[in-house]
Amino acid sequence: MYRNANNYRPRKKRRRQSRPSLWQMLLTTALMLLLWVLFTRLLDSLPEPAAPDVEGTGVSLGDIDMAAFRKEEPWIDINGGVPGFTQEERTSTEPFETYAELDELGRCGVAYANICRELMPEDEREGIGQVKPSGWQSVKYDIVDGKYLYNRCHLIGFQLAGENANKQNLITGTRYLNIEGMLPFENMVADYVKETDNHVLYRVTPVYQGSDLVAIGVQMEGWSVEDEGDGIAFNVFCYNAQPGIAIDYATGESWENASVGTGQTVQTDPSQTYQLNTKTKKFHLPDCSIAIDEANRGVYTGQRADLIEMGYEPCGRCKP
Numbered sequence: 001m002y003r004n005a006n007n008y009r010p011r012k013k014r015r016r017q018s019r020p021s022l023w024q025m026l027l028t029t030a031l032m033l034l035l036w037v038l039f040t041r042l043l044d045s046l047p048e049p050a051a052p053d054v055e056g057t058g059v060s061l062g063d064i065d066m067a068a069f070r071k072e073e074p075w076i077d078i079n080g081g082v083p084g085f086t087q088e089e090r091t092s093t094e095p096f097e098t099y100a101e102l103d104e105l106g107r108c109g110v111a112y113a114n115i116c117r118e119l120m121p122e123d124e125r126e127g128i129g130q131v132k133p134s135g136w137q138s139v140k141y142d143i144v145d146g147k148y149l150y151n152r153c154h155l156i157g158f159q160l161a162g163e164n165a166n167k168q169n170l171i172t173g174t175r176y177l178n179i180e181g182m183l184p185f186e187n188m189v190a191d192y193v194k195e196t197d198n199h200v201l202y203r204v205t206p207v208y209q210g211s212d213l214v215a216i217g218v219q220m221e222g223w224s225v226e227d228e229g230d231g232i233a234f235n236v237f238c239y240n241a242q243p244g245i246a247i248d249y250a251t252g253e254s255w256e257n258a259s260v261g262t263g264q265t266v267q268t269d270p271s272q273t274y275q276l277n278t279k280t281k282k283f284h285l286p287d288c289s290i291a292i293d294e295a296n297r298g299v300y301t302g303q304r305a306d307l308i309e310m311g312y313e314p315c316g317r318c319k320p
């Protein structure tokens, strides 16, 4: 009895004092709704905090210095590693994949997809050898893993969206770009999507200088949607370079240059001496086994590119 009485009274008292009237409750609800509406309007009107900002902190695409490429660093962060997707894009769970039309020089543009299980391939990869991306050359070097300098490089990897011989998704890329630069990011995204069944915004942009036929590299951006970038968030530039080999990005021509990949590339085409056949307009290394008629033999010392500009072609045997 004692306990009951003691408990009962204060409780009743409290309840009486604090019980809100129906009007108070309605008013409070209305006020909260109004505040919510005002708050969301305010949010909408604010500038997107992580909108693309090429002039932002850190390295921007315009700062890329190919001569500073080091083979230990296949990619560098762009804009502090923050991808440039808009706030609206970042919440999209709608699967899509888009590939830019080739430009007037036959070059690929932006490839962009919302990677998810639905887009991933179930079929085996098919041949892509029939596609000749801009600047394509079939050249071999002993110092390249697999010999071939260039691979047909998927912008959006086959394992992510299952695109085979899509010419809007294949660029002339070095073996090094393919394996050391892009593949780790592709694998990371593929593993993440398989583990979580989430969506990953994934955009790959080839970066060309002027009217070059070969990209100096690709910008890769990724963002996992459902966990708001917790699992995947990157914005990098991967070098389309090959340690030990110089590339003329205008044409795709290449030659051995030990300084490439050291961080201090000697960019200029080194001056060299060639033998010329002034009749066939071929140029050769001085020790080429092909004999040139005395009457047509010439010697040239200078840059290879200048020789080509003069109408000369490299010999197929000595491959100068």
Ligand SMILES: [Zn+2]
Residues within 6 Å of the ligand: 283, 284, 285, 288, 289, 290, 315, 316, 317, 318, 319
């Ligand atoms: Zn020759």
